[in-house]
Amino acid sequence: MSALPKRPVQPIPIHEHALDNLRFIRETMERAAEFTVVPGWGLFGMGCIALAAGAVAMRQTSHTGWLRCWIVAAGLAFVVGAITMRRKAALEGKAVFAAPGRRFALSFAPAILAGAALTIALVEARLWSTLPGMWLLLYGAAIASGGAFSTKLIPAMGAGFLGFGLAAMFGPPAWTDVWLIAGFGGLHVIFGLVIARRYGG
């Protein structure tokens, strides 16, 4: 009966058990809140706006015309994103700036603000060809960090933007519009559709 050697039982310190409980609560809450505040149909709409803006921007003969197209598109996309995010949260019975939305906004905003400031600086310095890569990289960073607390699709979309950003920054200058359209148009449309189907709109 007592042939097996007795192994000393290592007691778990109380505070570690309490920490483990707290960790479990936090992880459960994170998984339960994994519904994404990012609106799939909103992203789809933003992508369509970017595709249209890209088509118009490519036909512009001046840098300022090209820039105006993308800035107008960014403004429209922001409005579409804000409206659809609010609508999705309302449908889920949540406030937009409840914990997941607030975390997303706080993580998303800094890189976007940096992008706005750098846009002004680069335009003043006439570094037009740097703009697409910078926009894609910072938007990708914003999405990746904002989506760190959301479903895994959002950071994946952010990674896609970062990839296109690198291509635009270091690839042939003639391709920058293509990367812009592929990123702001293509990625938004594709991920928007997937999120809309999987995460309730």
Add this chain to the structure above:
Amino acid sequence: MARHSSATAIPVRDDSPLTGADTRLLKASSSQKTVGDLDRVIHERIRLGVVSALAVNPALTFTDLKALLEVTDGNLSVHARKLEDAGYVECTKTFEGRIPRTEYRLTDAGRKALERYLAHMESLIHATRGGK
């Protein structure tokens, strides 16, 4: 309940077996004057999961909870019933077409119980670390 008479300060409202670590937590609770009563209704892992999940959602269906906590129907039913009996969650049964839908919501009592439990765990951590 009788098994843990050493932790007399702890109101034990449940008969599920305690692990060694649970018992130590209960004993530690009773020895800490700064720490309130440990709520064993919530202390059980599945029930703690249900309450935590409902704390960040206005309502979750039985299916949502089952998928989230990766438990069986029977297991979740038993634990959800215990939470209902304690007044920590309320259950609504409806039909979507012909499909029954069971939805759970956290009650005010449940939310307060979770807050108390969190405070309790934090107190234990502070007490044991502070005592070193």
